[in-house]
Amino acid sequence: MSDGEKIDSQDFFWPFWPVVPIYPYARRRTICKEVIKDTIWTFEQIQGIFYVVVPIRMTVVKLEAGGLLIYAPVAPTKECIRLVNELVGEHGEVKYIILPTISGLEHKVFVGPFARCFPSALVFVTPNQWSFPVNLPLSWLGLPAKRTQVMPEDSSQTPFGNEFDYRMLGSIALGLGRFAEAVFFHRRSHTLLVTDCLVSIPEDPPAIAQLDPYPLLYHAKDQASDVITDNQINRRKGWQRITLFALYFQPSVLKIPKFSQLLHDAQKSPDRSIKNYFGFYPFQWDNDWQRSFDALRGNGRLLVAPILQSLILNRAPKETIKWADQVTSWDFQWIIPCHFDAPIKATPQQFRQAFSFLEKYPITSAGLFNSNSYPLPQEDFKLLNSIDITLNKIGIVPPAQEKI
Numbered sequence: 001m002s003d004g005e006k007i008d009s010q011d012f013f014w015p016f017w018p019v020v021p022i023y024p025y026a027r028r029r030t031i032c033k034e035v036i037k038d039t040i041w042t043f044e045q046i047q048g049i050f051y052v053v054v055p056i057r058m059t060v061v062k063l064e065a066g067g068l069l070i071y072a073p074v075a076p077t078k079e080c081i082r083l084v085n086e087l088v089g090e091h092g093e094v095k096y097i098i099l100p101t102i103s104g105l106e107h108k109v110f111v112g113p114f115a116r117c118f119p120s121a122l123v124f125v126t127p128n129q130w131s132f133p134v135n136l137p138l139s140w141l142g143l144p145a146k147r148t149q150v151m152p153e154d155s156s157q158t159p160f161g162n163e164f165d166y167r168m169l170g171s172i173a174l175g176l177g178r179f180a181e182a183v184f185f186h187r188r189s190h191t192l193l194v195t196d197c198l199v200s201i202p203e204d205p206p207a208i209a210q211l212d213p214y215p216l217l218y219h220a221k222d223q224a225s226d227v228i229t230d231n232q233i234n235r236r237k238g239w240q241r242i243t244l245f246a247l248y249f250q251p252s253v254l255k256i257p258k259f260s261q262l263l264h265d266a267q268k269s270p271d272r273s274i275k276n277y278f279g280f281y282p283f284q285w286d287n288d289w290q291r292s293f294d295a296l297r298g299n300g301r302l303l304v305a306p307i308l309q310s311l312i313l314n315r316a317p318k319e320t321i322k323w324a325d326q327v328t329s330w331d332f333q334w335i336i337p338c339h340f341d342a343p344i345k346a347t348p349q350q351f352r353q354a355f356s357f358l359e360k361y362p363i364t365s366a367g368l369f370n371s372n373s374y375p376l377p378q379e380d381f382k383l384l385n386s387i388d389i390t391l392n393k394i395g396i397v398p399p400a401q402e403k404i
Contacts, residue, residue: 011079020109023048023215030080031208035336035343036189038062041087042342044208045074047106050277051215052246055206056106057338059193060084061186064163066092070121071184071193072100072107072338073114081117094118096160099125099143100182101195102171107338112142123148124158126182128171151182163187165330169197169323172316174397179312185330191343192332197313198354199247199305199340201297204232205239206341214275215242224281225268240293241285243340244380247296247306249387252379253289256282295377302335302346302354306376309357310384311391314400317358321404328352360403 014028024046031044041060046053059071068091074080088094097118099111108129115123123143127150138148152158155166163186170180184193205216216238217228228234244251257265262282266272269279296303304313313320328348335344335351356362357376391397 011082012077014075014077016109016113020105022106023051023053024212028075028077028080029208029211030074030077030083031211032083035059035334036191038091039189040186040191040336042336043074043080043083044206045080046208048215048242048246051218052242053209053215054242054246054339055208057336057342059336060087061189061191061193062087062091063095063160064188067095068092069096069098069160069164070094070114071098072195073097073110075110076114076117084117094121097121097123098182098184099123099129100184100193102126102129102180103174103177107195108141112144115144115147119144121147122159124151125149126151126168126170126180127153128178128180130177167323167326169320170316172312172319174312174315183327185327185332190331190333192327192330192335192351194335195338196308197304197337198302198335198351199337200300200302200335200342200344200346201243201293202300202341203240203297204236209239210235213238218276218281219245219283221281221283222285224262224265224279225270227270240290241283244289244293244296245283248292248380248384249307250383251289251292252377252382253286253292255284255286257284292377292380295375296380298375300341300344302344302350303376304354304357306381306384310381310388311397313355313358315398317401317404321355321358324352324355358403 012027012029014026017026028045033042035042039062043058043060044055047056048054056074058074061069063069068087097111097115099108101107111123115121125138125148129138155161155164165185166182168180168182171178172180181195181197183197209216213230213235216235217230218238219241220228220234220238244254250256262280265281266279269276272279328351330348332348333345335346336342388400392399
């Protein structure tokens with residue numbers, strides 16, 4: 001290994017990966033992209049389990065008076081902090097760091113370490129933070145006690161309230177914990193920042209996932225014995241399957257073979273290394289698997305992830321719709337989520353329509369009733385619905401409420 005490679009390795013090193021031990025573990029690359037010139041930048045990394053890798057994104061906004069606001073920090077590797085400091089040198093110091101969720105451990109775990117890199121920044125967190133299995137004080141979770149504040153309900157009471165509005169969804173009771181999310185509206189750029197409540201699915205894998213294409217190629221296989229060529233077709237195939245698995249866990253077009261079959265097939269694998277899970281490939285995709293992806297993607301439309309539809313937001317349809325109506329009152333033109341595609345060109349009406357799955361009689365953006373306004377294949381929800389029923393039956397989560 002050359003000296004240059006050693007330096008690069010340290011640039012990507014994330015020492016606290018055992019706290020949330022998910023791929024890519026200790027090595028996290030970062031891509032910075034300017035979204036709106038001299039105003040908004042996104043910083044992307046990847047995360048996943050069993051090579052099911054999806055982007056995780058933080059957004060940096062330049063304040064009108066100078067300085068930066070950080071929404072949903074990612075892992076503060078040397079590379080990431082160097083890229084942020086390039087913006088600091090040009091636009092001013094990091095003034096505010098926002099933790100916009102209470103349940104997303106993959107977002108919460110980075111806030112404390114990130115804040116320590118910018119010791120003059122104030123940290124604002126969504127109310128009703130909690131931890132499991134023991135509910136600990138924020139300072140015990142690594143957030144700087146003297147610089148951390150809970151976001152007031154009225155955004156005008158914050159030091160950045162002259163530039164941002166926010167609305168908080170939640171907190172929705174989930175038995176073991178709660179779900180909540182704060183979406184931020186940056187008035188000057190007409191941009192909405194969201195965490196997990198909405199996504200838009202790109203057809204091709206994002207650039208951050210292509211820095212190391214191995215996970216994409218792993219999921220492009222049809223069977224354990226396949227040797228996959230690295231090309232854009234296979235990268236796209238792997239990405240689309242990853243998306244289905246990440247958002248449904250097990251769509252109807254995916255079968256999981258018995259362990260005895262997996263063991264038998266692994267013997268035929270041309271690569272039985274640790275990197276290739278010793279040849280194990282526990283996926284069997286139907287020939288028409290792409291129909292489920294096309295239905296899920298919907299030409300890149302805004303959607304609420306199936307997991308949130310089936311296991312979280314259906315616990316509070318009335319509160320969620322009320323919140324969505326409040327957000328729709330803002331005149332945003334762009335949406336930047338923390339996962340999958342960004343930025344998304346979208347209208348408030350398109351935002352609102354994404355939540356129509358919570359309504360008995362959904363209304364289109366034109367104000368007309370549309371009985372098929374959210375046509376995700378119900379057969380792909382089979383596993384999620386089964387999880388929902390089981391969790392409710394054993395008393396871990398409350399029952400879903402009727403649509404409004």
